[in-house]
Amino acid sequence: MSRIAVALSGGVDSSVAAALLCEAGHEVIGLTLKVWDSSRCCSLDDAEDARRVAWHLGIRFYVLNAAAPFEAAVVGPFVGEYGAGRTPNPCILCNRRLKFRWLLDRVRALGCDALATGHYARVEGDPGQRVLRKGIDPAKDQSYFLVPERPDILDHLVFPLGGRTKPEVRAEAERRGLPVARKAESQDACFVPEGGLAAFLAERLGPDRPGEIVDRAGRRLGWHAGLNAYTVGQRKGLGLAAPEPLYVVAREPQGNRLVVGPREAAMASALTAEDPVWLAHGLPERFDCAAKIRSTGRAAPCNVAVAEGRVHVRFAEPQFGVAPGQMVVFYDGDRVLGGAWIGEARGDG
Secondary structure (H helix, E strand, C coil): CCEEEEECCCCHHHHHHHHHHHHCCCEEEEEEEECCCCCCCCHHHHHHHHHHHHHHHCCEEEEEECHHHHHHHHHHHHHHHHHCCCCCCHHHHHHHHHHHHHHHHHHHHCCCCEEECCCCEEEECCCCCCEEEECCCCCCCCHHHCCCCCHHHHHHEECCCCCCCHHHHHHHHHHCCCCCCCCCCCCCCCCCCCCCHHHHHHHHHCCCCCEEEECCCCCEEEEECCHHHCCCCCCCCCCCCCCCCCEEEEEECCCCEEEEECHHHHEEEEEEEEEEEECCCCCCCEEEEEEECCCCCCCEEEEEEEECCEEEEEEEEEEECCCCCCEEEEEECCEEEEEEEEEEEECCC
């Protein structure tokens, strides 16, 4: 059997993942990352929950101070992207740059064979040929968040929950008497304090400034309270009176303008993405697959063309609310082919 480190978040999923690995006979080590000032989030409570789970399972447990790498790998880039008018995904940044890089290095230094998390996804195949697949529970599949920076990293990742549904995992936690069996799930970014995202960004980027809301022709329609309160595709909260519903089409930090338009203006038939990572070997320069532009929703059929390190995607049907800064993830059935950062969305294909 193997020595496996489990990233214990203090929640149900990672706790059950650790329990399953123990039951399978592996030597399990529990690790919790201290990533933020406890006065601004529930990190201390979560660490204590993780410690209780480790004690319940009879495994070694350590808390690692990851505040500095978390700032460098996740918070700083997140704030920078938002300030540039893009919409980054902090969970993808955290998995790629903190867990699958910084933490994995330390896990290997401890003599562990792999790092396990409570994500709902599957890794299959022999070392050097590992394949990332969706979790079997479509309501909980988290493969979108898990494209690593290099395909060989899959050799060192374990996702024990990929073949289970969330209700099964919750029932497993109850059956095993885990102290977090009934703990509620957290949905928000772990570093955002109670004041919300806009307040957090204002602290980092400076006070949000009111500015113009304009249509695609540049005509002023009203005023916004600050760009950080809006996302591409947003309809509610614009405070505009118009004969048809209007949606956020773009955020323009340079002119502090919020661009809005009818729903069709927020549709994109094509996008260009950058810095791709391919997990499948031997892909041609042009191929058909399906792509997700956000973690929620279904993967949409598309054609992919790769040229000079950039990925050009044309959808079979236009997609709503494609946001620069997010990741597009490519699928062949339940297999993850790879992913890239969205740079530009186009309505003309």
